[in-house]
Amino acid sequence: MHRPPVVDRREWLTRSSLAACGLLVGSPRLSSSPPMILGPDGKTDWRAVARQFLIDEGLTYFNAGTYGPAVREVNEIEAREREAMSRDWMSYFVSHHIGATMAKQLARIARFVGASSDGIALLSGTTEAMNVVAGGLDLRAGDEIVTTTHEHQAGIYPWLLAAKRRGCVVRQIPMACPQKSQADILQRFEAAITPRTRVLSFCHIHYTDGAVLPVRELCDLARRRGILSVVDGAQTVGMIDVGIADLGCDVYATSLHKWLSAPYGTGLLWIRPGVQARIWPSVVEGFDGWDTVDRYGDVPTGPGRDFVGQWPAAMQKYAWGALYFAPLIWATLGAIAFHEQLGKTQVESRARELARRLRAGLDAIPGIEVLTPADPAMSAAIVAFRARGLAPRTLSSELRRDHRIVVRTVSHPHIGLDACRVCTHIWNTEEQVDQLLGVLKDKLARTSPGV
Numbered sequence: 011m012h013r014p015p016v017v018d019r020r021e022w023l024t025r026s027s028l029a030a031c032g033l034l035v036g037s038p039r040l041s042s043s044p045p046m047i048l049g050p051d052g053k054t055d056w057r058a059v060a061r062q063f064l065i066d067e068g069l070t071y072f073n074a075g076t077y078g079p080a081v082r083e084v085n086e087i088e089a090r091e092r093e094a095m096s097r098d099w100m101s102y103f104v105s106h107h108i109g110a111t112m113a114k115q116l117a118r119i120a121r122f123v124g125a126s127s128d129g130i131a132l133l134s135g136t137t138e139a140m141n142v143v144a145g146g147l148d149l150r151a152g153d154e155i156v157t158t159t160h161e162h163q164a165g166i167y168p169w170l171l172a173a174k175r176r177g178c179v180v181r182q183i184p185m186a187c188p189q190k191s192q193a194d195i196l197q198r199f200e201a202a203i204t205p206r207t208r209v210l211s212f213c214h215i216h217y218t219d220g221a222v223l224p225v226r227e228l229c230d231l232a233r234r235r236g237i238l239s240v241v242d243g244a245q246t247v248g249m250i251d252v253g254i255a256d257l258g259c260d261v262y263a264t265s266l267h268k269w270l271s272a273p274y275g276t277g278l279l280w281i282r283p284g285v286q287a288r289i290w291p292s293v294v295e296g297f298d299g300w301d302t303v304d305r306y307g308d309v310p311t312g313p314g315r316d317f318v319g320q321w322p323a324a325m326q327k328y329a330w331g332a333l334y335f336a337p338l339i340w341a342t343l344g345a346i347a348f349h350e351q352l353g354k355t356q357v358e359s360r361a362r363e364l365a366r367r368l369r370a371g372l373d374a375i376p377g378i379e380v381l382t383p384a385d386p387a388m389s390a391a392i393v394a395f396r397a398r399g400l401a402p403r404t405l406s407s408e409l410r411r412d413h414r415i416v417v418r419t420v421s422h423p424h425i426g427l428d429a430c431r432v433c434t435h436i437w438n439t440e441e442q443v444d445q446l447l448g449v450l451k452d453k454l455a456r457t458s459p460g461v
């Protein structure tokens with residue numbers, strides 16, 4: 011009896027991610043989507059999607075904003091690539107790192123984030139990206155960096171280091187919490203700019219209260235004033251459908267190991283090609299990308315030019331460490347393939363739908379104050395709240411210890427912010443949201459009876 015060839019989901023994912031970057035030669039026809047995540051009605055079965063993630067049975071994980079769990083197959087791609095690297099390092103290096111291969115991989119990643127590939131450097135995360143930028147700019151004593159009180163430490167300390175080292179000034183704009191409006195945010199930035207301001211550095215989405223900032227308007231403002239705009243987009247890629255080029259920023263730093271579930275230690279820095287001349291690299295091992303001649307004053311054209319010398323511009327200049335990155339890049343392509351087969355807009359709307367459910371439930375519990383803006387234009391899938399009588403740190407520990415629910419706290423006592431933060435994503439379910447709401451309701455009923 012003739013049987014049609016069976017392509018299982020694992021094989022599908024691996025093949026599709028590799029085929030997508032043009033690396034799999036002569037691959038069989040692929041099914042258009044892996045069967046296990048589609049319900050009988052042909053629609054996405056979100057419970058089946060959740061099962062693709064490596065999360066312990068019974069653990070309710072609401073912390074995509076720190077680190078996203080791996081998709082099982084993506085993890086396998088990484089392991090397989092590491093093995094191949096060990097088996098024959100030289101062949102692996104030649105087939106995975108030459109300019110043309112890297113260019114194809116970057117083009118694929120660039121398409122996913124809506125940016126030109128000549129601006130992309132693959133790094134270990136947003137922290138490294140922010141450090142490359144703050145450390146690479148020729149800032150002078152008295153130059154000002156305008157940012158906010160809500161930055162993640164990775165978004166502020168690289169500037170504070172530059173300030174210590176070079177005598178520049180970091181201004182942290184106090185943000186309202188909850189945020190009032192995008193107009194209010196814009197107005198605060200406008201008021202903080204002085205003739206000495208050289209950089210506006212701010213988040214696309216705050217990791218604290220989940221507020222979505224008016225990025226395009228802030229970048230326009232910076233451009234009008236001749237100021238460099240640096241966007242910390244750690245909390246975006248894989249959650250919202252980001253198009254970096256549309257934002258008008260000069261620099262965009264993001265993590266791939268959070269909402270996208272790419273392997274731990276992956277992130278991306280995009281620098282507008284016209285701006286790259288102003289930002290020095292921090293690690294160099296040749297003249298590629300930052301100088302025009304080598305140490306002998308020559309411009310070699312030999313075989314060495316086939317490797318890093320052919321990488322797209324920003325990759326050459328800022329991502330020397332990517333020489334060791336191939337298994338991570340391969341697996342990142344797998345994570346992208348996974349998100350793309352679900353559809354970026356569908357991923358975003360699922361994450362938002364769960365956040366809306368959570369928010370509605372929290373709003374209905376007496377004694378809980380939600381700090382995330384209610385306006386859908388100012389929020390996405392991060393919801394921060396405080397509960398009367400329950401210290402966030404104690405609450406999050408108890409949730410984990412007693413109920414196996416993982417949320418994180420965001421604590422900035424100097425600005426009066428101490429809250430729990432919940433990230434809802436595609437591995438979460440309605441039941442998990444309701445479980446959290448139920449536990450909170452019980453706890454509040456016990457700690458503040460009659461509220």
Ligand SMILES: Cc1ncc(COP(=O)(O)O)c(C=O)c1O
Nearest residue numbers: 075135136137162164217244265
């Ligand atoms: C806003 C923000 N910036 C930067 C970072 C650091 O990102 P990474 O872990 O990729 O270095 C985080 C991590 O949570 C973050 O939330």
